[in-house]
Amino acid sequence: xxxxxxxxxxxxxxxxxxxxxxxxxxxxxxxxxxxxxxxxxxxxxxxxxxxxxxxxxxxxxxxxxxxxxxxxxxxxxxxxxxxxxxxxxxxxxxxxxxxxxxxxxxxxxxxxxxxxxxxxxxxxxxxxxxxxxxxxxxxxxxxxxxxxxxxxxxxxxxxxxxxxxxxxxxxxxxxxxxxxxxxxxxxxxxxxxxxxxxxxxxxxx
Numbered sequence: 001x002x003x004x005x006x007x008x009x010x011x012x013x014x015x016x017x018x019x020x021x022x023x024x025x026x027x028x029x030x031x032x033x034x035x036x037x038x039x040x041x042x043x044x045x046x047x048x049x050x051x052x053x054x055x056x057x058x059x060x061x062x063x064x065x066x067x068x069x070x071x072x073x074x075x076x077x078x079x080x081x082x083x084x085x086x087x088x089x090x091x092x093x094x095x096x097x098x099x100x101x102x103x104x105x106x107x108x109x110x111x112x113x114x115x116x117x118x119x120x121x122x123x124x125x126x127x128x129x130x131x132x133x134x135x136x137x138x139x140x141x142x143x144x145x146x147x148x149x150x151x152x153x154x155x156x157x158x159x160x161x162x163x164x165x166x167x168x169x170x171x172x173x174x175x176x177x178x179x180x181x182x183x184x185x186x187x188x189x190x191x192x193x194x195x196x197x198x199x200x201x202x203x204x205x
Contacts, residue, residue: 016124022147028119030084031094032110039110046145048081048170053125053139055132057089057097057104061160065138067103068163075167079174080145083109088126088136090115125154132157140166142173 017023026041041049052069054062066085076083089097091113098104098111112119117134120126125139138155150173155161172184175194182194 016122017141017149019149019152021149023143023149024122026119026122028086029091029113030110031091031098031113033108034095036091036095039112041147044082045147046080048076048079048145048174049143050076050081050083050166050170051123051139051141051143052083052085052166053120053123053136053141054085054087055135055138055157056087057093058101061158062087063101063103065160065163067106070106070108072163072167073109076170079167079170081170084112085109086112086114086119086136088114088117088120088134123152142166142170144173144177 023041028039028041030037030039052065054065056062069083069085073083085107087094091111094111094113098107114120114136117126117136120136123139123141125137127133127135127137135157138157138159138161140153140161141149142151144150151169153161153166168187168189171190172188175188175190176183179194182196184194185192188194
């Protein structure tokens with residue numbers, strides 16, 4: 001399932017990740033718990049992984065999104081999920097931002113550095129042209145414990161996201177993985193009714 005792919009040293013795959021396909025075994029630098037380290041995507045095998053791309057450190061909408069993710073982080077962890085925030089900044093910039101921003105000080109999840117843009121390119125969120133060239137769009141990607149992409153959303157950079165809605169999507173993805181044959185209808189939340197697709201439902205919804 002895991003392809004060997006380096007994203008910290010200027011190399012990457014030519015194909016973008018897609019729903020239902022495995023994520024390559026990317027290598028990337030992380031700033032986490034006041035330390036730098038190199039990680040591989042396969043390090044998170046057996047967990048759900050949320051790749052949370054944002055344009056840049058020291059900006060405006062980004063700290064509000066990352067702060068909200070920090071507020072919901074414990075809920076993601078209860079679902080056996082790791083949150084990885086990603087921008088094309090360096091690991092050193094991540095540290096400086098956390099050292100100076102009250103909002104970013106609240107972050108306890110890993111911050112991934114993607115200065116080459118290889119990771120953003122492979123997820124299809126790298127901006128190649130225009131005044132934001134070299135940055136990532138606001139992209140959220142849910143990857144299951146087998147390393148397969150199950151859901152994603154991409155926003156224009158002037159539209160902030162909802163961590164609560166991303167958590168709801170993860171809850172739905174976890175449910176359908178654990179309850180084969182059942183599916184979650186619109187705006188499903190834990191405890192609500194699900195559906196079992198079949199000919200008996202045709203025309204009755």
